[in-house]
Amino acid sequence: MRNMKMITAVAATLLLSGGAAYAASAEKGKVAFGKNGCWQCHGWEGQGGNAGPKLARTQLPLEAVMTFVRATNGPMPPFSKKVLSDEDLTDIYAFISAQPAPPDPKTIPLLAR
Ligand code: HEC
Structure with missing residues (x-):
């Protein structure tokens, strides 16, 4: 019974701390x-x-961006956790996702003929 309580406490702690998502x-x-x-x-x-291609408002999920940035072996250099932490990359993801949509070209006077 005592052990059960212990396990429940540990599980609750894990859920509340380790399991909690990083607030980007x-x-x-x-x-x-x-x-x-x-x-x-x-x-x-x-x-x-x-x-490099556009990243603003990426449709890729965070996990895909993480995997790509860590493991790319194409024209983009990979960034390991040593140089770019998961937290920083999660913040970068929040930054590129939060970019506003561009205005409709019709609303830009310079582009009107
Ligand atoms: C030296 C130039 C260069 C730098 C610096 C660079 N990238 Fe890239 N990145 C690229 C190129 C080129 C691609 C397309 C590569 C490909 O398709 O293999 C790319 C692709 C990506 C993609 C995939 C985009 C998609 O929609 O497929 C992500 C995400 C990305 N970069 C994030 C980052 C982040 C975050 C950083 C900084 C930590 C960074 N890049 C720094 C050149 C760069």
């Missing part, structure tokens, strides 16, 4: 995006550039 911050993500040089290829807002 788009603001911190913007800083990490700059610090880690993602902007050099993807643009400051993740809008895409000459050297």
